[in-house]
Amino acid sequence: MNFAVISNAIDSDRRMVSVISRLIREAGWLHAPKYIVSFFLTALVAGTTAAIALLLGKVIDRVFVEQDYGALLLLSGVVFTVFLVRGLATFGQAVLLTQIRNDILIELKLKLFAAVLAKEPQFFSGSSSEELMMIVNQGSDSATNLLNSLATAIGRDTFTLIALFSVLLYQNWPLASLLLLIVPIIAIIIQRITKRIRNISRKQMEIGTSLSNKIRGSIQGIKIVKAFLIESQLKEAMHQSALRLKKLSNKQAVVSNRLAPFMEFFGGASIAGFIAFSGWRVMEAGDTPGELVTFVFAALMVYDPARRLSQTRAGIEGQLVNVRLMYDFLDRTIKKARLDLTRKNTLSIKKGEIKFDNVSFGYLKSKLILQNVSFTLLAGKQTALVGRSGSGKSTIINLIMQFWEPLSGHILVDGQLVAETTLHSLRNQICYVDQEGFLFDGTVRDNIAVGRPDASFEEIIEAAKAADAHTFINALPNGYETYVGELGGNLSGGQRQRVSIARAILRNSPIVVLDEPTSALDAETEQTIQASLSRLMANRTTIVVAHRLSTIQNSDQILVIDDGRIVESGIHTDLLKQGGYYSRLYGRLNVEPKNLR
Template identity: 35%
Template sequence: MGATEDSVFDQYRDRVDKPLVRLFRAYGVPEWPYFAAGMVANVVARMASLLPPLVLGVAIDSVFTGDAPFDLPLVPAGWLPATDAAQFEFSALVIGASFVVTAVFTYFYGVSANLFAHRVMHEVRTDSFEKMQSLDMTFFDDKQTGEVMSVLNNDASNLEVFLDDALQNSARLVVMVAGITAILVYENWQLAVVTLGAIPLMVVLTGWFMKRAEPRYERQRAAVGNLNTRLENSLSGVELVKTSAAEDHETERVRSASYRFFRDTMDVLRLSYVYRPGMELLAGISFAVTFAVGGFWLLYGAPGPLTGTLSPGAFVTFIFLTQRFVTPLAEVSNIVDQYENAKASSARVFGLMDVPARVTDAPDATELTDVEGRVEYDDVTFGYESDEDVIHDVSFEAESGDTVALVGPTGAGKSTLCKLLMRMYDVNSGAVSVDGHDVREVTLDSLREHVGYVSQDTFLFDGTIAENVKYGQFDASRDAVVEAAKAADAHEFVHELFDGYDTEVGERGVKLSGGQRQRIAIARAILQDPEVLVFDEATSDVDTETELRIQESLDDLAADRTAVVIAHRLSTVQNADQILVVEDGRIAERGTHDDLLEKNGRYADLWNVQAGLIEQ
C-alpha cells in the first residue's frame, strides 16, 4: 500500500555511467545540425555584443581626446577612416550594426537551440515510453505508476530545461568570458589580471558546490517520484477512500510524501543559497576592484606593481565589459544547478531504459500461424521475482474447441496460469504450448493475436465505446463493432445511451457500470476473433440474468474455439469439457462436472456450498 522510501530504479540508475554524455551520444548526435547552427549563431551574436564597448573606448581615445590613433584589433588600418568626423560616423555605424547583428543571430540561435532541445526530448520521451511498453508484467508488479510517470514526465522535462536553458547559457558564458578576456588583455593585460582574479575562486566554489549538490539532487528526484506515486494511488482509489471515510488518512500520507519532497528540496536550496550569492559576490568584487584600481590609475598613475598608462577609453571599455562579465559569471550557479538536476534526471531516464525486458521474442522466434487452438501445460512451475513458487508442476491439455474451466479459492493461482499462456510472464520450468509450439518460441505479437483475453479487472481507455470495442482491431468497421457488442449482450444498453457507440466512457470507463464495462471488454475480445479465448471471471460484475445471456453468447462463441475459463460461479462452467480445481498453485482435482461430483471431493464441497446444500 505504501510507496517505497527509495527510488525503485536505484539499482539501475546507479549503474548508469556518465548519463549526460550518454544523452548526447544517443540523442544529441543525430540532431547535430541544429546544435551546430545554434552554436555558430551564438558565437556571432555574443561577439557582436562585445563590439560596442570596444568601439566606444577607441572612439573616446581617438575622436574625443585625440590621445591615440583610431585602431581596432584584427582590422587593417587602411580600412578605417582618417578624419575625426568619419571616425565618429564609422563608430556610430558599427555600434548600431552590432546591436542589429546581435538581435538577428540571437533569434537564429534561440530557434536552433530550442529545435535541438525539443527534438531530443521528443525522442527521449517516446523511446522511454516504448521501452516501458516492452517491459514484462513483473516490472509493473513491482514498480509504482507514479514513479514511472515521474521519469517520463518530470525527469524528461528537467532534461529539456537543461538542453534549452543551461546549454544556451553555458555557450553564452564561454563565448562571453573568452571574448571579454581577449579584449581586456588587448586593452591592458595588467588590469585584466586584476579583473580576472576572481575566476580561480569561482572555480573552487563551483567544485565545492557540485560535489555536495549531486546526492541532494538524486534524493530530490526520488522524492518527486514518491510524491507522484502517492498522489496517483490516492486519486485512483478515490472511491474507496470516500466509502471508507479515509480522507484524513490519505491526506496524511500525501502530507508525509509532500514533506519529504519539501525537505529534500530545501536541502538543495540551502546549498544553492550559499553558492549563488557567493558567485554573485565574487563577480561583484571583481567589478568593484576593477573600478577602484582603474580609477586610481587614471587619477594618480599606475598603483603598486602595475606599470604604464591607462587611457580613459580603455578604462570605459573595462567598466562596460566587466559589468558584462558579472552577469554571465553570476549565472554559473544556475547552470550548475540545472546541470546537477539534469544529471540526476538523465540517470533515472536511462535507469528505466536499462531495465531488462525478460519476456521478449527469441532471436529465432517464428510466427504462430494456422492456429487450431490446442493448448498444453507441461509440468509448469512459476514464481514471481524474488518470491516462492506460486505454480507447482501443473500439467493439462485442451484440445481444439475444448472448454477448460479453472476453479478454486482466491489466490490459488488461476489467473497466473492464464497469464502464462499469454506470456505475460515466462515459466520457471516446464512449458506452455499452443498447437505444439512453446509460447517462448513464437513471436509475442502473433501469440497474442490468436489468444483473446478478458480480465476480471476490466480496463477501458478514455474515449468512446466504439473506440474501446475496436481497441487492437483499429480498422474494424462500425458494423463489426455492433455485431461484437450484440454477441456480448452490450448492444441494448449502448443503443439506449444518448450518443450510442460515440458515448464517451470517461477515464477508466467511470461513466459505465462494472457490468457494462465487462460487456464492452467481452465485445472487444469477440471482435478480435481469436482461436483461443481466456476469460478470467469475465462476468463477475454482472447480475445473474445478464450473466446467463452473456454465457449463452460465450457458449456460442466458444463452440469452435478453445476456451480457458476462470469462474467463481460454478454454474457457469458445469458444461466445460474439463474442470480443474486449483489450490495452492497445484491441480487438486480434474474431470467433468459429473465426475467431480461423484468423487465427492473439494469440487463437490464448493458446488454444494454455492448450491446452498451445505453451509460454508
C-alpha cells in the same frame, strides 16, 4: 590532503560526463545541423558584445575627448549595425534552441512510452504507475532542459567570456590574467555545492513520488476512504510528506543560491580593483579614458556570463538525477528486448490444443504457486479452472499469455514450445477478457477496435451485436463515438464487460482466455452476458477462470486446483459423483458463491 574526497569528486564527474555524453550522442546528435547554426548565431552575439565594449572606448576617445564629427557619424552607424546584428542573432538562436528542445522532448517521450509498452506485466507488479509516469514526464523534461543548459552555457556564456577576455587581454593582459586566479576558488565552491544538490534532488524525487502515490491511491480508493473514515489519517500523512518536501525544496534553494554571495564578493572586489588600477593608469601612465572605459565595461560584462556558468553545474546536477533514472529504465527495456530475440519461431495454430508439461512457477522462487502441473486444454473446447482464491488459477492464465515464464517444465500449443515462439505471434492467437472489463480513455468504437484497428465500422457493429452491446451503445449520447471516460468510468460494469467481449469477438482469434469475466457483476447482469460469452467461446479453445455455476457446469472440462496442484479433472456431473474436493466446493456454492473463486 583528503584524497578520498578528490577521488569521489572525480568519480562523480566521470559519471556526469558519461550521462551527458550519452544524452548528446542519442538525443542531441540528430539535431547537430541546427545546433551548429545556433552556435554560429551565438558566436555572433558574443562577437557583438565584445565589439560594443571596444566601440564604447572609441566613442569616448574620438567623440567626447577629440570631438571628431566624422567619427561621430561613423561610430553611430557602426553601433547601430552591431546592435541590429546582435538582436537578429539573439532572436534566431532563441527560436532554434526552442525548436530543438521541442523536437527532442517529443522524441524522448515517444521513446519512453514505447519502452513502457515493451515491458511485460511482471515488471509493473514491482513498480508504481506514478513512478513510471514521473520517469516518462520528468526524465524527458530534464533531458531537454539539460541539453538546453549545455547549449546555452557552451554557446552564449562560454563564447561571450572568450570574446570579452580577448578584449581584456588586448587592453591590459597582466591585469586580465589576474582574473584567472579566482577560477580555482570558485571551482572548489561549486564542487561542494553540487554534491549537496545531487543528494537533495534524489530525496525530492522519492518524496514527490510518494506524494503522487498517496493522491492517486486516495482518488482510486475514495469509497474505502469514506467507508472507513480515514480522511484525517490521510490528511496527516500527506501533511507530513508535504512538510518534508517543502523543507527539502527550501534547503535546495539555500544551497543552490549559496554561490551568489561568493560571486558577488569576488566580482565586486575584482571590478573595484580594476577601476582603481585602470584609473591610476589613466592619471599616471597615460592611458586614454576610452581604454579605461573599454576595460571596465568588458570586466563588468564578464561577470554576468561567469555567474551563469558557475550556476550551470548546480542546475545540471538537479536535472541529472531524473536523466539517470530515465536511462536506467531504458536500459532495462533494451536488456529485455535482447532476451526476446531468442524467441524466433512463429506460432502456427491448427487445432488450438494447449498442454502444460510438469510446469512449476512461483512469483518468488522460494514459494511455488504451481508445482509440477500437467494438463491438456482440449482444442475447440471450454475448460474451467476452479479452486479457492490464491490456488493458482490466474497464474495459469498469466503463463499461457506469457506474462510470466515458468520456472520449470514446458507449455506447448499444438506441439510448439511457447518459450521459443515470438510473443507477438502467440498473443495474436488469443482473445483475452479480464475481470474488470478494462477500457482505454477514448470512444466506444475505439475500444472495440483495439485488437483490430483496421476493422470496418460494419465489423465493429456486428461484434457489438454478438456481444449484446449494440442496443445500449446506440442509446448513448453519441452512440459508438461516445467517450467512455477514464477506465471506462462513464459506463456501468456490465456495459464495460460487454464492450470488452465485443473487442474479443472482433479479434476472432482461435484461443479465448477469460479471467473471471463476470466476477465483478451481479447475478442479473451476468445472465445477460452469458449469451455473448457463449458466442465468443463457440468452436474456440477456451480457458476460463470460473466461480459461477452457469459457467462451470456447461464446461467441456473442469480442472480443480488446490494449493498449486490439479487435484481433480473431468466434467461437472462426473466430478459431483466422485464426492471429492469439487463436490465439497459445489456443495458450498449455494451458501456462498465466492468459494469457487
